[in-house]
């Protein structure tokens with residue numbers, strides 16, 4: 121798809137493509153098996169300026185638009201889904217809310233650090249609060265010139281790698297409706313009382329550093345509260361709108377990798393005296409895969425384009441994420457099917473794509489929650 125990028129954007133994307141194909145893809149199997157991202161890969165991402173992809177140049181970033189950024193996420197995911205989510209979470213639900221909701225003094229304090237490659241994480245989900253994000257229980261009690269945080273967060277991507285955590289906590293337990301009692305805080309890793317818990321043992325996306333994070337009488341200065349008291353839920357929702365574009369792009373990258381693998385296998389594997397690619401049953405699968413990937417790309421592109429123009433994109437981001445993630449699991453399923461018995465073996469990358477695709481239907485809002493968001497907008501006539 122022609123994204124109509126400038127020469128500079130094209131050059132940056134080309135650099136990412138070479139990095140993803142040359143440096144990440146050859147190590148993806150090892151990253152999956154050993155469940156980590158080597159520090160050399162993170163260092164190279166820093167050198168390419170990727171952690172500042174969308175941060176304005178005035179704060180040390182590359183100042184890229186969302187269309188280019190989505191293409192970067194897709195390229196990374198095509199090589200390794202875990203690497204792509206490291207950047208997507210950092211950019212969409214850590215750097216983005218700072219860019220949009222923080223005061224100028226906070227922006228000057230934190231954005232250059234994130235642009236330079238200190239990793240950002242997002243703490244919303246809790247053991248008892250997933251889709252119903254407004255029910256979160258982590259408390260933020262006002263105490264002098266700061267707040268004291270207590271509670272448990274789960275499924276925190278980059279949980280042990282991060283330097284900065286954007287944490288949603290309840291500063292007003294009496295608020296009615298309850299979501300208006302939630303505030304957003306930026307907690308530094310060095311803060312006393314932040315405890316990194318267990319690393320999750322996941323089905324897929326194994327390279328992602330998914331952790332429990334606990335706050336135990338963790339003191340946060342009032343100067344680290346992002347936005348007004350009580351604005352945290354809306355900050356989280358807006359951040360997730362932006363994050364859903366990234367997850368959509370990630371799902372496309374995984375699907376494209378699965379499709380590439382199936383295509384190569386279908387050309388090479390001989391049955392009944394001919395390559396699989398000569399059989400119409402296989403061709404139909406390949407055609408469906410290609411159409412679905414392209415359709416998802418257009419939806420992600422539309423949401424990114426609207427965001428870049430400052431237009432409302434909540435519905436389009438939810439549509440892009442919903443369609444791309446369900447597409448990704450379908451495509452990975454068919455790609456594995458084309459591989460037959462070999463697709464079920466660890467020797468072929470397609471089983472990893474199959475496992476990696478699945479989570480895109482779950483995190484940053486399940487498919488059910490995307491349908492809820494879309495239906496509410498449709499019913500309002502938006």
Ligand code: COS
Pocket residue numbers: 244245250251252253254275299300353354357358360361434483484485486489492493
């Ligand atoms: N942008 C800005 N504001 C938004 C918003 C958005 N995308 N979505 C909701 N809001 C606002 C609403 O306008 C409402 O504001 P008021 O205080 O003015 O009434 C407020 O937030 C509450 O909205 P709503 O009533 O829709 O909240 P619900 O509790 O019904 O929850 C869903 C809405 C389900 C959409 C939300 O909880 C959600 O996205 N859940 C999934 C969470 C998620 O993605 N978790 C994964 C985290 S990554 S592991």
